[in-house]
Amino acid sequence: MNQITFASSNVSKFKEVDAFLGKYNIKVNLFRVELREIQSDSLEEIATEKAVAAYGIIKEKLIVEDTGLFIHALNDFPGSYSSFVLRTIGNIGILELLSSKTDRSATFKTVIAFNNGASTRIFTGTVSGVISPVIAKDGWGYDPIFIPLGHDGKVYIKTYGEMSIERKNVISHRSQALRKFIEWYTELI
């Protein structure tokens, strides 16, 4: 069975990555580490630097990820600073900021960065959606307020938070990036 190391401090992300890659018969090893991130509006730049830093520690091929929620009426806030914003003003703060806005559209984006010590490769996934007017009881991160729009034109009525991990993994930004990664990776190994 093939395997890959996922360097992250976020166990919820690990569970999604593990559930997704498990279907492709890839074993995911979590390397729990708080990697220093640079301040940048670019998830690609942040993920690339994190992958290089993680390889420097682990010395084996690995993936890292970085995810941001880009709310259009808020000039793409919280974007690549989503983690900080979540632990300070939280989803309640996001809803307050949108209370005076009519445009509630947002983009959820994940960047997966693979590094093998020689080079870094980037895979991205994005999902368009809207910010719910209420916070769902279930889910982690921004999942309780993000309602994805289906690529088939179908509008989902549930937030990510109210979906099972399997359902979320069919459509999510994170799984899109992982799918691109796995298509490339399975040819490589």
Add this chain to the structure above:
Amino acid sequence: MNQITFASSNVSKFKEVDAFLGKYNIKVNLFRVELREIQSDSLEEIATEKAVAAYGIIKEKLIVEDTGLFIHALNDFPGSYSSFVLRTIGNIGILELLSSKTDRSATFKTVIAFNNGASTRIFTGTVSGVISPVIAKDGWGYDPIFIPLGHDGKVYIKTYGEMSIERKNVISHRSQALRKFIEWYTELI
């Protein structure tokens, strides 16, 4: 006349630093550069890394600064991410986030980092205050919404934004950090 290089991309900050250090007969040379910052809750850590990075470019003794507004009811948001928050949700967003809060207290903090290639030295200044319910017409950054509380117990009725640069420089977080720096620096040179 002694001089020091101030590495920054922010001309408004330069004007304050120049006005302040000019009184001590120190000429300030602005080196306009957008320095990469790390993601950290610590202004000290960010400023230290910036100072090291700037020395690597300029190769002469210099100061950098990093400033954050820490709003207590928002778990110290926007803190060390003040620049990003200002250019996305802005002061309007801050007032919206505080509309449901009774505690409007905040701390404005500046860290000055000096680097001469051999070592880094840190100087800090903080001012307590409250966030105004309205945005003043004048000032830059968070100055139009920050009302400082005097150390003499006197409550100022103006925001930083409504003060002259000279008046602001008597009391501000930035000038406090600069005063500590200059006391040390004038002994050194």
